[in-house]
Amino acid sequence: MISIADLKQVYRDGATTHAALRGVSVEVAAGEFLALLGPSGCGKTTLLRCIAGLTEPESGTIAIDGETVYSAAEHINVPARMRDIGMVFQSYAIWPHMTVAQNAAFPLRYRRPELGAGQVRERTAEVLRLVHLDALADRPAPALSGGQQQRLALARALISDPKVLLLDEPLSNLDARLREEMRFELRALTKRLGVTTILVTHEQAEALSLADVVAVMDDGRFMQISSPRDLYDRPRTEFVAGFVGRANLVPAEVIATAAGGSAQWVSVSTPYGVVECYTERPRAAGERATLAVQPEALAIVPAGGDLHGAVTGTVEGAAFIGDATELVVRVGDTVLVAKVATTDAPAAGAAVAVRIRAQTCTLLS
Numbered sequence: 001m002i003s004i005a006d007l008k009q010v011y012r013d014g015a016t017t018h019a020a021l022r023g024v025s026v027e028v029a030a031g032e033f034l035a036l037l038g039p040s041g042c043g044k045t046t047l048l049r050c051i052a053g054l055t056e057p058e059s060g061t062i063a064i065d066g067e068t069v070y071s072a073a074e075h076i077n078v079p080a081r082m083r084d085i086g087m088v089f090q091s092y093a094i095w096p097h098m099t100v101a102q103n104a105a106f107p108l109r110y111r112r113p114e115l116g117a118g119q120v121r122e123r124t125a126e127v128l129r130l131v132h133l134d135a136l137a138d139r140p141a142p143a144l145s146g147g148q149q150q151r152l153a154l155a156r157a158l159i160s161d162p163k164v165l166l167l168d169e170p171l172s173n174l175d176a177r178l179r180e181e182m183r184f185e186l187r188a189l190t191k192r193l194g195v196t197t198i199l200v201t202h203e204q205a206e207a208l209s210l211a212d213v214v215a216v217m218d219d220g221r222f223m224q225i226s227s228p229r230d231l232y233d234r235p236r237t238e239f240v241a242g243f244v245g246r247a248n249l250v251p252a253e254v255i256a257t258a259a260g261g262s263a264q265w266v267s268v269s270t271p272y273g274v275v276e277c278y279t280e281r282p283r284a285a286g287e288r289a290t291l292a293v294q295p296e297a298l299a300i301v302p303a304g305g306d307l308h309g310a311v312t313g314t315v316e317g318a319a320f321i322g323d324a325t326e327l328v329v330r331v332g333d334t335v336l337v338a339k340v341a342t343t344d345a346p347a348a349g350a351a352v353a354v355r356i357r358a359q360t361c362t363l364l365s
């Protein structure tokens, strides 16, 4: 549905230039939900604006539903209003002088000029019902809460029934509870409508919970494009392991291919014991690599428990975060971050034994 190939974009400001996109390529299937996840300034908004036709790239191609909307080589650049796209901007961009219904209906003026007043009213009511704002249709738009404005921006993006929905941090201004509610609603809504969606976020929980596929960006490049599960369980680089989750990066040396003979499971020796872990490519014995150990891959051995394969350390800090507790455990001159169920959490200062759980970690490439 959306096909982006080797897209590059450079901002020029007088003599200084900044490469915001350094050759990104991605395919998004029809009806698929893609999240662009990356730190501030990595080029997420720039990419979204290029797809929408609001920023002209430097080179590469963009095709939507089989139609090339941008190609530097072929000198094609379809204007934004001719692209079949609905967009929610980070700032919502809601018109303050209009009512809720007038805001929602606005894109129909240029997208569906053939519609009569009755049809516009009907379509507006329908889309406001979809985002649960039908009761507020006649209210002036500024008299909405942040969450309601967010829904209104979504209604406006959906009203012309676009093939593609682009969302730039649409949930960032909501409180934690509303944000979680809207996450579920947003995913359910896009799936019900079958609209191909790209969402920009710098929050990993949002990307992992909403998307079918996550593209992790850094400094104008895609670092990894994977399913949420694979991204978390099978990161390929230190950047992804650190940005998605909070992996401990542990030096490791391959001992042998694990029992069963699968080349994807190998035993490695680490300062915290020998552990069986996943590797994307086959490894030779003696090869050195970094092991990504997510905090919940560390188990605290209970007092009197089996110490085989465990190392001992001291709890330097314990942060209660509700159902779980994050521990900083000092082992020799290194520290490990562990996440355990609060009911099992040792107190700060306690001497503990920790073990890396078998088959929970990945060797980085």
Ligand SMILES: Nc1ncnc2c1ncn2[C@@H]1O[C@H](COP(=O)(O)OP(=O)(O)OP(=O)(O)O)[C@@H](O)[C@H]1O
Pocket: 011, 012, 013, 018, 020, 038, 039, 040, 041, 042, 043, 044, 045, 046, 047, 202
């Ligand atoms: N109009 C502009 N002129 C010059 N540089 C720009 C312009 N817009 C963005 N940039 C720069 O390009 C880079 C990418 O910006 P972009 O807005 O795409 O980042 P982002 O990933 O959306 O970040 P954030 O998460 O903070 O919104 C940044 O370094 C930014 O400073």
Ligand SMILES: [Mg+2]
Pocket: 044, 045, 046
């Ligand atoms: Mg941005």
